[in-house]
Amino acid sequence: MTRYAMVIDQRRCIGCQSCTVACRTWNDLPMDIIYNPVVSKGVEGEWPNVHAYYTPMLCMHCEKAPCVLCCPAGASKKDDDGIVWVDPNKCMGCKVCAQSCPYGARSMNHKEGYIRKCTFCKDRVREGEMPYCVNTCHQKARIFGDLDDPNSEVSKLVGSLRTERLLTELGTEPQVYYIPDLGGQG
Amino acid sequence: MDMNTKFWKWPIAVYLFLGGLGGGTIFLSMIFFYMLGTPGELLAWPVFLGVVMLALGCLLLIFELGQPKLFVRAFITKTAIIKWGAVLLSIAMIGALLWWIFFWPAQWQCFWYEWTWLRDFGAIFAAVSSLGLMIYTGILLSSMKARPFWNTPAVPILFTVSALSTGSALLAMSLGGGLDFLFFPRADITFTFAGAYGFAYELCHTIDTILIVAEIIILLLFVVMQYSSSDVTAKAVAKRWLAGNTALIFWGGMIVVGLLCPLLCYLSGITFLTAFLAPVLALAGGVLLRFLFVYNNDRRDIEGTSRYFDRLPSKDAEFLHAAWNKDSFGGY
Numbered sequence: 001m002t003r004y005a006m007v008i009d010q011r012r013c014i015g016c017q018s019c020t021v022a023c024r025t026w027n028d029l030p031m032d033i034i035y036n037p038v039v040s041k042g043v044e045g046e047w048p049n050v051h052a053y054y055t056p057m058l059c060m061h062c063e064k065a066p067c068v069l070c071c072p073a074g075a076s077k078k079d080d081d082g083i084v085w086v087d088p089n090k091c092m093g094c095k096v097c098a099q100s101c102p103y104g105a106r107s108m109n110h111k112e113g114y115i116r117k118c119t120f121c122k123d124r125v126r127e128g129e130m131p132y133c134v135n136t137c138h139q140k141a142r143i144f145g146d147l148d149d150p151n152s153e154v155s156k157l158v159g160s161l162r163t164e165r166l167l168t169e170l171g172t173e174p175q176v177y178y179i180p181d182l183g184g185q186g
Numbered sequence: 187m188d189m190n191t192k193f194w195k196w197p198i199a200v201y202l203f204l205g206g207l208g209g210g211t212i213f214l215s216m217i218f219f220y221m222l223g224t225p226g227e228l229l230a231w232p233v234f235l236g237v238v239m240l241a242l243g244c245l246l247l248i249f250e251l252g253q254p255k256l257f258v259r260a261f262i263t264k265t266a267i268i269k270w271g272a273v274l275l276s277i278a279m280i281g282a283l284l285w286w287i288f289f290w291p292a293q294w295q296c297f298w299y300e301w302t303w304l305r306d307f308g309a310i311f312a313a314v315s316s317l318g319l320m321i322y323t324g325i326l327l328s329s330m331k332a333r334p335f336w337n338t339p340a341v342p343i344l345f346t347v348s349a350l351s352t353g354s355a356l357l358a359m360s361l362g363g364g365l366d367f368l369f370f371p372r373a374d375i376t377f378t379f380a381g382a383y384g385f386a387y388e389l390c391h392t393i394d395t396i397l398i399v400a401e402i403i404i405l406l407l408f409v410v411m412q413y414s415s416s417d418v419t420a421k422a423v424a425k426r427w428l429a430g431n432t433a434l435i436f437w438g439g440m441i442v443v444g445l446l447c448p449l450l451c452y453l454s455g456i457t458f459l460t461a462f463l464a465p466v467l468a469l470a471g472g473v474l475l476r477f478l479f480v481y482n483n484d485r486r487d488i489e490g491t492s493r494y495f496d497r498l499p500s501k502d503a504e505f506l507h508a509a510w511n512k513d514s515f516g517g518y
Contacts, residue, residue: 039490055490066331072266073259092259093252095193096268102332102486108193113252166488170331 002081003175004120005147006134007157008056010181012141015040015054022136026121033107035059035118036133053181056142058133059084059105059118060166060174067097067106075114082175083122088114102167103174120144147175192483197250199480201243202323203352203473205275206345208239209319210353211360212282214393216313218357219285224386225379228362230289235360236316236353237282240275267329271322277315284308320349333483334420340408341479347404351397352472355448355465358390391460394468395452402445405475409436423482432482440478444471 015038023035035058042052061084068076068084075090076097086097086106091114098106098115109116121131125144129135134142145152150159154177157163163177215233218224248257260272285308287298298304324342331337362383413424427436444467451464485491 037491037494039488039494041490053490055488057488057491069263069265070267070329072261072263072268072272073256074262075259090256090259091253092256094247094250094260094268095252096266098193099483100330100332103488104485104491108252110252115252167486170486172331 001148002146003148004061004082004125004144005154005158005175005177006058006120006131007143007154007163007177007179009141009143009157009179010053010055011179012139013038013054013056013181014139015052016139018136018138019056019133019142022132023118026132027116029116030109030111033109033116035105035107035116051182055178056133057103057105058176059120060103060172060176061120063173063175064171066100066102066170066172070096070100072096079122083120083125084117085119085122086115086117088112091115102170102172192481194480194483195250196477196480197246199476200473201246201250202326202345202476202480204239204243204246205271206320206323206349206476207352207356207469207472208236208243209278209316209323210349210351211236211239211356212278212312212316212353213320214350214353214357214390216285216309216316218386218389220309220313222386222389223382225382226285226289228379228383228386229357230286231362232357232360233282233286233312235356237279237286239356240279240319244275244279267322267326271319271326274315274319274322277311278319281308281310281312281315285312320346320353323349327479332485334415334417334486335412335423335482335484336479338408338412338420340404340411344401344404344408344475347397347401348472348475351394351401352469354390354394354397355468358387358394359462359465361387361390391452391464394465395449398445398449398452398468402441402449405440405445417486419484419487423484426482427478432478435474436478439474440471443467444474 017038019036020034020038023029027035029035036056038054038056040052040054043050044053045051061078061082063082065076065078065084068078070076071091072094073090073092075087075092076084077087078084093108093113093115095108095115098108106115106117108114121129121133124131130144131142134144143153143157145154147155147158149155157179158177161179163179165174165177168174211232215229215236219226219229248254251257261269263269285305288295288302288305321342324345327333327336327345328338328341362379409424409427412420413428415421415424426432448464448467448471451459451467454460
């Protein structure tokens with residue numbers, strides 16, 4: 001069965017924010033919503049050995065998504081391929097999912113009155129294309145694919161390198177894997 | 187990500203307060219009626235006010251929705267805590283109203299007057315669901331793993347004690363039509379049931395006094411425990427409450443005005459203080475407690491995210507929107 005996941009190679013990310021801009025363009029986001037900010041840590045160390053880290057954030061499309069469980073209206077859905085999305089026709093805008101998401105991946109569309117979030121560009125993915133942020137990343141820091149396919153790049157990377165996921169202690173089983181900036185060796 | 191991480195605003199804080207207040211009033215009224223033998227005529231007005239509080243809470247909840255016309259969808263998903271809140275709220279209101287219609291003035295009584303089973307049936311549902319409602323207001327917040335300051339079993343306990351405290355304050359004020367002077371005179375009731383009225387009234391004050399002491403202990407223990415928490419976010423919020431930006435509201439507003447003052451008023455024995463000021467301050471403390479919690483909803487820390495959002499200019503979206511509307515871009 002298909003299980004979509006993303007690997008983000010922090011060794012390659014230079015914090016250019018192209019993915020942020022591309023995402024906003026493709027999804028036609030209002031000014032106060034960002035699906036995938038690139039947050040930074042550092043600068044650390046002492047000159048000349050200084051270093052900054054970049055962590056591109058997005059919806060983690062958790063295996064056990066708290067936002068889906070807590071949605072009273074049945075508007076937050078998780079498809080069989082692992083993509084978590086919101087049906088705007090069913091979302092009553094109670095914002096409980098936005099409160100319950102540990103990754104801050106949900107935003108209120110105040111104009112329309114419903115919640116918006118990253119969908120792994122499911123409209124593109126289901127037509128065989130890559131999410132727009134993956135296509136845009138010139139550093140090839142974002143890798144997307146089917147984790148259940150042993151021949152996919154994401155599957156090979158997750159299987160062979162040391163990867164990390166965010167806030168795993170909460171039991172949400174996020175489907176975005178990070179190859180740490182100073183690490184990632186098998 | 188939303189640049190504004192405070193998703194819930196004042197309507198939710200007031201809703202949590204009204205849900206607890208209505209639940210507490212109805213629950214205590216049912217206990218007084220069935221276990222202490224307080225005449226229903228004395229409790230009719232408090233129960234009605236409890237239902238009004240719940241109805242106002244419902245309206246605020248609907249008002250807060252992004253798409254209020256879809257509010258019936260709140261009942262869809264069985265795993266959602268909000269669904270159970272909506273169910274409890276509905277049952278508590280219907281059950282309490284079923285009980286209440288038996289204590290209308292005699293000239294309003296109709297065919298149901300003899301059906302005491304219906305009154306007891308409504309009362310059972312009202313009592314159980316109002317107890318659930320008080321606990322639910324705390325569970326709604328404590329179930330959120332994303333918010334470490336809320337995500338502790340102490341929150342439902344604190345909210346339940348506070349709900350019972352505010353409930354007994356409202357019960358004492360409205361017992362036998364205590365707010366008669368505002369609405370319609372029913373002084374005859376307090377006169378007819380003078381003995382029972384006096385007993386129930388004093389008991390309400392005793393219950394509230396005990397609950398306020400309990401609330402002070404639980405609240406202080408909760409904040410101190412959160413301050414010593416290993417979670418940096420919970421610790422930061424507790425620090426803010428104890429000695430930071432929120433310290434004045436917490437110590438001055440919550441602890442002194444909302445808890446210690448009503449406690450001292452109750453203990454003073456002076457009629458004006460015990461009958462009016464103490465319950466009013468207890469209710470104000472209940473509101474403030476919900477505001478403090480709802481507005482301190484810090485998300486679990488992921489390194490770098492706070493810095494990212496702190497660096498965004500405030501009112502960025504509004505500024506750009508206004509600026510773009512002035513020229514050829516024509517807005518977004």
